[in-house]
Amino acid sequence: MASIELDRVSKAYANGxxxxxxxxxxxxxxxxxxxxxxxxxxxxxxxxLIAGLESATSGALKIGGVDVTGVPPRHRNIAVVFQSYAxxxxxxxxxxxxxxxxxxxxxxxxxxRKVDEAAGLLGLSAYLDRKPAALSGGQRQRVALGRAIVRxxxxxxxxxxxxxxxxxxxxxxxxxxIKLHRRLGRTVVHVTHDQVEAMTMGDRIVIMRDGRVIxxxxxxxxYADPADTFVASFLATPPxxxxxxxxxxxxxxxxxxxxxxxxxxxxxxxxxxxxWAGRQVIVGLRPEDLHEAPNDPSYRPLxxxxxxxxxxxxxxxxxxxxxGGESREVAARLNRRWSASIxxxxxxxxxxxxxxxxxxxxxxxxxxxxxx
Amino acid sequence: MRRLGLHFxxxxxxxxxxxxxxxxxxxxxVPESLSYxxxxxxxxxxxxxxxxxxxxxxxxxxxNSVVVSLGSVLLALPFAATTGYAFARFCTxxxxxxxxxxxxxxxxxVAIVLPVFTFFRTVGLTNSVPGLTIAYAALNLPFLIxxxxxxxxxxxxxxxxxxxxxxxxxxxxFWRIVLPVSxxxxxxxxxxxxxxxxxxFLFALVLTGPSTATVPVALAALQxxxxxxxxxxxxxxxxxxxxxxxxxxxxxxxxxxxxxxxxVK
Numbered sequence: 001m002a003s004i005e006l007d008r009v010s011k012a013y014a015n016g017x018x019x020x021x022x023x024x025x026x027x028x029x030x031x032x033x034x035x036x037x038x039x040x041x042x043x044x045x046x047x048x049l050i051a052g053l054e055s056a057t058s059g060a061l062k063i064g065g066v067d068v069t070g071v072p073p074r075h076r077n078i079a080v081v082f083q084s085y086a087x088x089x090x091x092x093x094x095x096x097x098x099x100x101x102x103x104x105x106x107x108x109x110x111x112x113r114k115v116d117e118a119a120g121l122l123g124l125s126a127y128l129d130r131k132p133a134a135l136s137g138g139q140r141q142r143v144a145l146g147r148a149i150v151r152x153x154x155x156x157x158x159x160x161x162x163x164x165x166x167x168x169x170x171x172x173x174x175x176x177x178i179k180l181h182r183r184l185g186r187t188v189v190h191v192t193h194d195q196v197e198a199m200t201m202g203d204r205i206v207i208m209r210d211g212r213v214i215x216x217x218x219x220x221x222x223y224a225d226p227a228d229t230f231v232a233s234f235l236a237t238p239p240x241x242x243x244x245x246x247x248x249x250x251x252x253x254x255x256x257x258x259x260x261x262x263x264x265x266x267x268x269x270x271x272x273x274x275x276w277a278g279r280q281v282i283v284g285l286r287p288e289d290l291h292e293a294p295n296d297p298s299y300r301p302l303x304x305x306x307x308x309x310x311x312x313x314x315x316x317x318x319x320x321x322x323x324g325g326e327s328r329e330v331a332a333r334l335n336r337r338w339s340a341s342i343x344x345x346x347x348x349x350x351x352x353x354x355x356x357x358x359x360x361x362x363x364x365x366x367x368x369x370x371x372x
Numbered sequence: 373m374r375r376l377g378l379h380f381x382x383x384x385x386x387x388x389x390x391x392x393x394x395x396x397x398x399x400x401x402v403p404e405s406l407s408y409x410x411x412x413x414x415x416x417x418x419x420x421x422x423x424x425x426x427x428x429x430x431x432x433x434x435x436n437s438v439v440v441s442l443g444s445v446l447l448a449l450p451f452a453a454t455t456g457y458a459f460a461r462f463c464t465x466x467x468x469x470x471x472x473x474x475x476x477x478x479x480x481x482v483a484i485v486l487p488v489f490t491f492f493r494t495v496g497l498t499n500s501v502p503g504l505t506i507a508y509a510a511l512n513l514p515f516l517i518x519x520x521x522x523x524x525x526x527x528x529x530x531x532x533x534x535x536x537x538x539x540x541x542x543x544x545x546f547w548r549i550v551l552p553v554s555x556x557x558x559x560x561x562x563x564x565x566x567x568x569x570x571x572x573f574l575f576a577l578v579l580t581g582p583s584t585a586t587v588p589v590a591l592a593a594l595q596x597x598x599x600x601x602x603x604x605x606x607x608x609x610x611x612x613x614x615x616x617x618x619x620x621x622x623x624x625x626x627x628x629x630x631x632x633x634x635x636v637k
Contacts, residue, residue: 103539
């Protein structure tokens with residue numbers, strides 16, 4: 001059993017600053033949880049608190065149901081993979097991987113067997129006698145993983161393990177980590193600032209900012225219903241377009257004015273948005289919800305003056321300035337064959353179904369029922 | 373034309389810098405009667421070196437220097453390494469402790485040599501090689517702590533964290549991971565400590581006697597009331613400098629490695 005429970009855990013420093021504040025989280029045994037957030041948000045600090053490398057100033061931490069407050073890392077039976085891999089440079093790959101078992105005084109035969117097994121699993125058998133300096137970045141990362149796997153810990157803590165890899169290798173290792181998790185079935189806490197890792201790898205995402213947990217949920221749920229504008233813009237590239245808007249009652253329904261266009265709110269959202277009639281809101285439009293043509297009669301036009309087109313091959317990211325009212329920059333994901341000249345005025349079509357409205361004062365999402 | 377001028381200037385500077393030590397070497401290899409002549413190398417003789425060992429007991433003083441310098445380094449390094457690590461990783465004693473360590477280096481040797489002499493005389497450590505070894509170890513300790521603290525700060529803390537997660541205690545992480553990884557830095561500090569101890573004169577003069585003197589004291593004794601025995605002094609200087617030249621070549625490699633240590637990762 002390797003559930004991890006954080007009960008109002010905080011870490012304050014001598015100067016009064018908080019690394020982590022009132023983190024309340026329950027991670028189930030075998031779950032793959034991603035900690036996502038910008039630099040300095042406290043995700044690595046939280047990881048180190050779970051590992052025991054730092055001690056919390058308040059709150060309780062349990063691993064496998066056991067209170068581990070004050071317990072040193074070596075007694076917590078967790079394995080950490082660091083961003084820098086932290087391979088012992090004076091030891092060979094074999095010695096690196098054997099170190100943990102050697103510290104626990106395992107018999108030599110058992111150490112050899114487990115090291116060979118893990119090396120085989122990770123494709124490292126040919127490199128066992130090399131020193132870390134003679135390995136590529138990807139190989140070093142596998143050694144760091146192998147060192148963790150050999151110990152058979154109750155949980156794996158990964159601190160941005162893919163950050164130092166190039167894009168292609170990162171994509172490969174993402175898949176390898178997912179397969180490894182399925183095979184080993186252990187609890188994994190993975191810290192990253194990469195949204196793709198967050199969306200594709202985790203059972204749940206924990207979004208952090210300024211030491212606090214902002215939102216916890218399944219990746220697609222958090223994507224569909226971000227708790228506030230920060231989560232909405234952080235969890236996508238290009239980020240969600242946030243435009244000033246105004247809600248008005250219109251007969252039985254509700255409309256939202258943005259720029260020079262008016263969008264009828266979907267019927268499922270009317271009860272939630274009706275109290276906001278006559279008030280300013282922040283309107284969230286995902287770039288993928290802007291289309292080249294009105295695929296449905298409910299789509300509404302949005303006129304843009306093209307500022308830039310990023311042709312990625314698979315699609316075009318089009319950036320334009322809204323024409324009416326307060327001019328704002330908007331990004332749209334369009335078909336790779338769509339084209340226009342810089343400075344041209346084009347009309348894109350807004351799909352109103354996935355629209356998001358946020359309270360302009362608290363920046364929090366105005367809750368409404370999900371689509372379908 | 374500019375390059376010619378630059379090369380000429382560099383040659384002049386090189387001659388100015390290299391001529392004195394080369395002339396000392398030359399003076400050590402010519403008979404005493406020709407010491408002050410301007411002839412470059414009229415004849416070559418090793419009589420000055422032989423005489424130094426035969427009539428001036430230079431061999432014994434050389435051995436004393438080797439024992440004292442090596443001994444003081446071996447005695448000081450373990451303390452320097454552990455203290456430097458405590459300062460680097462745990463900020464033991466805070467800024468006050470670091471300042472106190474540095475402050476002892478600010479004291480001029482002349483101010484502490486007599487109190488040290490009085491104390492050593494009380495405990496019976498004057499005129500002894502172990503006594504001088506202890507004195508040098510204590511004198512050089514703050515400097516070694518400071519150097520090693522810098523090296524340890526350059527080692528990523530991830531390594532020790534990884535070791536502690538793998539099952540090592542804090543001491544185990546230091547002994548099994550930090551020390552082996554910082555060996556180049558420790559070697560560099562050791563060689564620097566050796567050079568400092570080897571060249572030290574004042575404490576050796578005050579704390580040693582006729583049989584326990586070191587090379588700097590022995591060389592000073594060659595300046596007699598009958599005049600300076602320049603040929604023997606030259607031979608003594610060449611012998612004294614030899615280990616330092618070797619040590620400097622050794623340390624050059626490790627100083628560079630040690631200084632760029634923390635930047636790689």
